[in-house]
Amino acid sequence: MEEDGLPLRLDALTVTYGEHRAVDRLSLVVRPGEIYGLLGSNGAGKTSTIKSIVGLVRPTAGRVRVFGADAVTESLRVKERLGYVPETSLLYDALSPREFLEFVASVRRLDAGTATARTQNYVRAFRLEAEFEEPILTLSNGTRQKVLLIAALLHQPPLLVLDEPLNSLDPRSVRIMKELLVRYVAGGDRGILFSTHTMEVAEQLCHRVGILDRGVLRGEGTLASLREKLAGGDATLEEVFLRLTDESEGVRAAVDALESHG
Amino acid sequence: MSWREAFRLSHVAFTELSFQAIYAFRQGNLMPPGPARQVVARARRRVLQSKAVVSAMLALLALGVAYALRDAPLIASAFGTSLPLGIFRAGLLTGLFSLDVAFLWWTGMQILPTFLASGVFPVLEPLPIEDRTLSRAAGLLYLRLFDLPAITVAFVTPLLLGIALGPWVGLAALPGAFATVAFALALSLLTGRFFVRRVQGSRGGGGSAVVRWLYLVLWLVPAFAMFGFVTAAPAFFALLARVSASGPSIGGDLLLAAYPYPFAAVTALAAGGPGSLDLDATGALVLAASVAGYGALAVWSVLWLFLSVRRVGLVPATLPRAGAAPVVRLHPGTASLAVLRKDLRIASRTPGYAFLILLPILDAFALGLWTYATAPSAESALALALAAVTTAALLATFFGPAFFAIEVFAYSYGRTLPLSDRSLLTGKVALISLMYLVASTVVLGLTLVRVFDPIVFVAFVVAELPGVVAAALLELGILFRRARARGLPITNLYAGAWLAVLVSIPGLLVAALPLLAFQIERPGGEAIGLLVMALVAVGELAVCLPYAFGRGSG
Numbered sequence: 001m002e003e004d005g006l007p008l009r010l011d012a013l014t015v016t017y018g019e020h021r022a023v024d025r026l027s028l029v030v031r032p033g034e035i036y037g038l039l040g041s042n043g044a045g046k047t048s049t050i051k052s053i054v055g056l057v058r059p060t061a062g063r064v065r066v067f068g069a070d071a072v073t074e075s076l077r078v079k080e081r082l083g084y085v086p087e088t089s090l091l092y093d094a095l096s097p098r099e100f101l102e103f104v105a106s107v108r109r110l111d112a113g114t115a116t117a118r119t120q121n122y123v124r125a126f127r128l129e130a131e132f133e134e135p136i137l138t139l140s141n142g143t144r145q146k147v148l149l150i151a152a153l154l155h156q157p158p159l160l161v162l163d164e165p166l167n168s169l170d171p172r173s174v175r176i177m178k179e180l181l182v183r184y185v186a187g188g189d190r191g192i193l194f195s196t197h198t199m200e201v202a203e204q205l206c207h208r209v210g211i212l213d214r215g216v217l218r219g220e221g222t223l224a225s226l227r228e229k230l231a232g233g234d235a236t237l238e239e240v241f242l243r244l245t246d247e248s249e250g251v252r253a254a255v256d257a258l259e260s261h262g
Numbered sequence: 263m264s265w266r267e268a269f270r271l272s273h274v275a276f277t278e279l280s281f282q283a284i285y286a287f288r289q290g291n292l293m294p295p296g297p298a299r300q301v302v303a304r305a306r307r308r309v310l311q312s313k314a315v316v317s318a319m320l321a322l323l324a325l326g327v328a329y330a331l332r333d334a335p336l337i338a339s340a341f342g343t344s345l346p347l348g349i350f351r352a353g354l355l356t357g358l359f360s361l362d363v364a365f366l367w368w369t370g371m372q373i374l375p376t377f378l379a380s381g382v383f384p385v386l387e388p389l390p391i392e393d394r395t396l397s398r399a400a401g402l403l404y405l406r407l408f409d410l411p412a413i414t415v416a417f418v419t420p421l422l423l424g425i426a427l428g429p430w431v432g433l434a435a436l437p438g439a440f441a442t443v444a445f446a447l448a449l450s451l452l453t454g455r456f457f458v459r460r461v462q463g464s465r466g467g468g469g470s471a472v473v474r475w476l477y478l479v480l481w482l483v484p485a486f487a488m489f490g491f492v493t494a495a496p497a498f499f500a501l502l503a504r505v506s507a508s509g510p511s512i513g514g515d516l517l518l519a520a521y522p523y524p525f526a527a528v529t530a531l532a533a534g535g536p537g538s539l540d541l542d543a544t545g546a547l548v549l550a551a552s553v554a555g556y557g558a559l560a561v562w563s564v565l566w567l568f569l570s571v572r573r574v575g576l577v578p579a580t581l582p583r584a585g586a587a588p589v590v591r592l593h594p595g596t597a598s599l600a601v602l603r604k605d606l607r608i609a610s611r612t613p614g615y616a617f618l619i620l621l622p623i624l625d626a627f628a629l630g631l632w633t634y635a636t637a638p639s640a641e642s643a644l645a646l647a648l649a650a651v652t653t654a655a656l657l658a659t660f661f662g663p664a665f666f667a668i669e670v671f672a673y674s675y676g677r678t679l680p681l682s683d684r685s686l687l688t689g690k691v692a693l694i695s696l697m698y699l700v701a702s703t704v705v706l707g708l709t710l711v712r713v714f715d716p717i718v719f720v721a722f723v724v725a726e727l728p729g730v731v732a733a734a735l736l737e738l739g740i741l742f743r744r745a746r747a748r749g750l751p752i753t754n755l756y757a758g759a760w761l762a763v764l765v766s767i768p769g770l771l772v773a774a775l776p777l778l779a780f781q782i783e784r785p786g787g788e789a790i791g792l793l794v795m796a797l798v799a800v801g802e803l804a805v806c807l808p809y810a811f812g813r814g815s816g
Binding site: 055056080082086091093095098103105106107110119148 | 297
């Protein structure tokens with residue numbers, strides 16, 4: 001294993017489902033101390049990229065490395081180093097949050113003191129006390145999302161992979177999460193890959209963004225550099241996004257068509 | 263018009279339900295590879311296969327009883343029973359209808375959690391469809407879950423009885439068969455509601471877990487009837503003999519009023535003629551009233567089903583209750599222990615899995631009680647206790663592969679955790695071994711009173727343990743290899759009984775070999791028998807351990 005100090009490195013990652021190429025030779029890195037925003041429309045390949053990082057999809061070609069460890073040949077090592085929040089909160093419905101977090105803490109080999117102290121902090125912050133012993137089956141989507149966030153943060157991993165993590169959260173929890181993520185990488189040794197299609201969130205949080213369109217990385221850089229290159233100094237990320245994905249004209253045409261059909 | 267529309271809607275909903283039953287996508291399993299059309303077709307085919315397996319078992323049961331009824335005079339004389347032929351026939355038919363109810367109910371128990379969690383009704387409800395059509399669609403969907411097995415009980419059973427004993431007997435069995443199906447389906451829905459409220463929605467924590475397991479035991483006792491009836495059959499026929507010997511009596515009338523005996527009695531009357539049950543006027547009146555009453559109740563059950571299925575499908579599982587905030591404290595353990603605890607916790611809120619854990623233990627309890635109550639000497643008590651442990655070992659081994667299916671829950675999340683195959687396998691094997699040891703301890707506890715020296719018993723349990731572990735390792739090792747090659751297999755009764763049964767065959771052979779060695783060597787002395795048994799079991803473990811944990815197993 002070659003330890004390269006980079007939280008995440010994708011080299012020409014390709015994911016295909018039958019004839020469909022969901023991700024096409026995608027290369028990017030998440031640097032230490034960085035929140036990297038992966039942006040794209042629905043079906044752009046964000047979730048397929050993330051699934052191949054966390055071991056749910058085997059790459060058709062290319063490599064995924066987490067701190068130098070290969071996601072295919074050293075999958076357990078990779079899984080130990082990351083915390084993951086999936087797009088949909090499909091959890092063990094028959095367990096309570098306590099039972100679920102106890103399972104995760106056991107698999108992550110945390111001792112009781114550390115696991116309890118961290119869980120107490122997060123449960124208090126997200127106001128989860130009342131639901132802590134209820135079966136997950138009975139919880140709202142937002143509460144399930146909070147449970148998943150706690151599970152991802154419980155072992156304080158050096159890489160967080162978050163697929164639309166703020167979906168379904170209430171405004172208070174969204175604010176807490178944003179602050180938490182900024183502080184999480186402030187030490188300079190951890191990294192976060194953050195997938196979203198909410199441009200405002202990406203603008204507020206991400207140090208760099210990559211824009212995916214039909215599996216291909218159309219542009220990458222800091223928001224300032226992308227603005228400079230594409231849309232002029234005062235453009236919003238949304239305008240940059242639409243320019244890069246060639247959708248500016250498409251959006252106008254779609255709205256015109258909707259109006260003309262009443 | 264609305265029935266046609268309802269049938270069309272139920273067809274669409276059933277496709278979704280088949281998909282969920284097989285692939286458990288809503289419960290967090292990964293989407294299977296391949297074009298959607300093929301995946302859906304595969305799901306429908308697998309559901310059909312499973313229903314065919316259950317139906318074939320029901321038909322075989324009916325065939326066996328039909329020919330036993332035809333040859334009743336021969337069988338009765340072979341067993342030297344003093345029962346009048348009509349009552350003997352009624353007893354056999356009571357057994358058949360009881361087993362049918364239990365089997366259909368058990369099938370319902372396997373599918374109901376998926377049915378309630380499928381979210382089919384909340385999708386249909388906001389659409390502009392007539393209220394009546396939606397209720398009918400819900401009722402039809404529910405009936406489709408049971409279609410082949412229900413048709414087998416309602417029509418194939420009377421047909422087989424008719425072929426064996428004459429058309430009038432077949433016709434006489436029709437009301438009983440219909441009522442059996444109606445009651446089983448209604449019981450499934452009622453217990454499904456109960457399950458959602460009291461078991462699936464129960465809070466975490468030690469106290470709640472104990473209450474939940476007690477509820478599950480209570481609930482599973484009737485489903486245990488399938489197994490229990492076979493054990494209790496001699497006692498039931500003894501009861502019939504006592505009642506018939508005393509002539510017309512209140513006891514006899516009570517029996518005529520207890521379902522399913524009245525329907526069995528009517529069928530037996532059709533087979534043997536009016537005098538075959540030796541009924542007086544009161545008895546005839548009780549019989550007629552019981553058949554009419556249960557018949558009306560069966561019709562009402564069907565109507566209730568059509569009205570209730572939709573409502574039950576729409577009610578949210580349970581809502582979180584307001585209560586005192588619990589103390590936030592975690593007690594992590596090793597990864598294997600975490601798998602074991604997770605499986606037990608999931609089983610405590612999932613009746614299909616709870617049944618698999620409780621059956622060997624309940625069976626051991628029943629046989630242990632029987633041993634305690636009937637064994638006249640320490641020697642015979644020991645023989646019965648060893649038989650009970652043998653059954654527990656074989657049952658734990660037989661049901662073992664089904665626990666692999668728990669992994670479909672949240673599979674798409676669970677696979678992202680750093681959980682090695684070794685830890686997962688160890689956790690599952692520990693669960694199967696635990697079932698065997700708990701069942702054995704129950705037998706030991708109940709027979710200790712009669713077996714003054716438990717050393718042989720304990721040695722027997724310990725000698726067989728490596729065999730049970732080896733069998734579990736072999737079965738789960740096969741499933742792990744298959745999972746890596748072809749995706750995660752689902753092995754609950756409704757969705758893949760055939761796979762669980764196939765994998766169980768080599769496992770059962772491995773578990774049975776040490777038991778067989780003991781039986782062969784026992785005449786030379788118990789100590790030698792136990793030694794050979796232990797050697798065989800340890801030898802099996804030495805072979806199965808590297809197979810399960812070695813290269814290629816992951």
